[in-house]
Amino acid sequence: xxxxxLQFPGSNCDxxxxxAFGSVLGCQTSLVWHGETELPADTGLVIVxxxxxxxxxxxxxxxxxxxxxxAAAKRFADQGGAIVGICNGFQILTExxxxxxxxxxxxxxxxxCKNVTLRVDSQKSPLTAxxxxxxxxxxxxxxxxxxxxxxxxxxxxxxxxxxxxxRYVDEHGEATHHxxxxxxxxxxxxxxxxxxxxxxxxxHPERAIEALLGGTDGKSMLTGLIAYVRS
Amino acid sequence: MRARVIVLPRPEILDxxxxxxxxxxxxxxxxxxxxxxxxRIVDLTLxxxxxRGAAELQVRKMAKDLLANPIVEDFTIQxxx
Numbered sequence: 001x002x003x004x005x006l007q008f009p010g011s012n013c014d015x016x017x018x019x020a021f022g023s024v025l026g027c028q029t030s031l032v033w034h035g036e037t038e039l040p041a042d043t044g045l046v047i048v049x050x051x052x053x054x055x056x057x058x059x060x061x062x063x064x065x066x067x068x069x070x071a072a073a074k075r076f077a078d079q080g081g082a083i084v085g086i087c088n089g090f091q092i093l094t095e096x097x098x099x100x101x102x103x104x105x106x107x108x109x110x111x112x113c114k115n116v117t118l119r120v121d122s123q124k125s126p127l128t129a130x131x132x133x134x135x136x137x138x139x140x141x142x143x144x145x146x147x148x149x150x151x152x153x154x155x156x157x158x159x160x161x162x163x164x165x166x167r168y169v170d171e172h173g174e175a176t177h178h179x180x181x182x183x184x185x186x187x188x189x190x191x192x193x194x195x196x197x198x199x200x201x202x203x204h205p206e207r208a209i210e211a212l213l214g215g216t217d218g219k220s221m222l223t224g225l226i227a228y229v230r231s
Numbered sequence: 232m233r234a235r236v237i238v239l240p241r242p243e244i245l246d247x248x249x250x251x252x253x254x255x256x257x258x259x260x261x262x263x264x265x266x267x268x269x270x271r272i273v274d275l276t277l278x279x280x281x282x283r284g285a286a287e288l289q290v291r292k293m294a295k296d297l298l299a300n301p302i303v304e305d306f307t308i309q310x311x312x
Contacts, residue, residue: 102300147247149303183245
C-alpha cells in the first residue's frame with residue numbers, strides 16, 4: 001500500500017506529509033508531480049497537501065484542480081480510493097468538485113495560524129473511520145481562506161448524510177462562535193464526499209506528529225487513517 | 232475580439248473584503264455607501280477569425296469551468312469590441 005502525496009508548483013506541505021507518512025508512520029510514500037497522468041499502481045491513499053498551489057492565482061486551488069494528476073485522482077476516487085486533502089489540498093478538492101462547498105477568505109480577513117481543537121462528528125471518512133465520535137484533537141491551522149461555505153440546502157444535506165466529519169470546538173467540545181477561527185459555516189473544519197472516501201480538512205495533522213513539534217494528536221489521527229486504509 | 236468577464240461574489244455570500252472596504256470608506260468620511268462587493272475582472276483577447284456566436288459559447292464555458300466558481304460567484308460577460 002503506497003501513500004501518494006501530490007505535488008503542485010507552490011505546494012509547501014508535501015515534504016512534511018512525506019515525512020509524516022514515510023518516516024513517522026512507516027508507509028511507502030511517493031511524491032507525485034502534478035503533470036503526471038497516472039498515480040503509482042499500488043497507491044492506496046492519495047494526500048493532497050497544503051501550500052499555495054500556483055500561487056493561489058485566480059482562486060485558491062482553482063488551477064491545481066485542472067492539472068493532469070487531478071484527473072487521475074478523480075478516477076481513483078470514483079473507484080472508491082481514499083483521498084485526504086489538507087488545507088490548500090481541501091481547497092483543491094472543492095475546486096475540483098470532489099468535495100461540496102467552497103472555501104472563502106477568513107471572515108476577519110486575517111491569516112490565522114494557531115492551534116485549534118477539533119471534534120470528530122462522524123466516522124464517514126477514511127480519516128475519522130477509526131476515531132470515536134465526540135473525541136477531541138488539537139493541531140495547528142495556518143490559512144487565509146478556510147471559511148467553509150455552502151448553500152443552506154447543501155449544509156442540511158451534509159449534516160443529514162454525516163458528511164460533516166470535523167468541527168472547530170472549544171476546550172469543552174462545544175462548537176461555539178468563539179471557537180470558530182475563520183467564520184466557517186456550522187464550525188466546519190472537515191467534510192467528506194457523499195460516498196465517504198474523500199475528505200478535506202483545514203487543520204494540519206501532519207504538523208502534530210511529534211511532541212517536539214507541539215503535540216502528537218495528528219499522529220493519532222493519521223495512524224487511524226492508515227489502519228483504515230490498510231484494512 | 233476582446234471579452235471582459237466580471238466575477239462577483241453571489242449576493243447571498245458574505246463578502247468580507249467588500250465589508251472591509253466599506254468600513255475603510257466610512258473611516259475616510261465617504262458617506263452614503265450602503266454596500267461594497269469586491270470581485271475580479273478577467274480580460275480575454277481572442278484569436279482573430281473566431282465566429283462571434285462560437286466565441287460567446289466558449290467564453291461562457293471558460294467562465295463556468297474556471298474563471299468563476301459558480302458555488303460562490305456570479306459572472307457577467309461584456310464584449311469590448
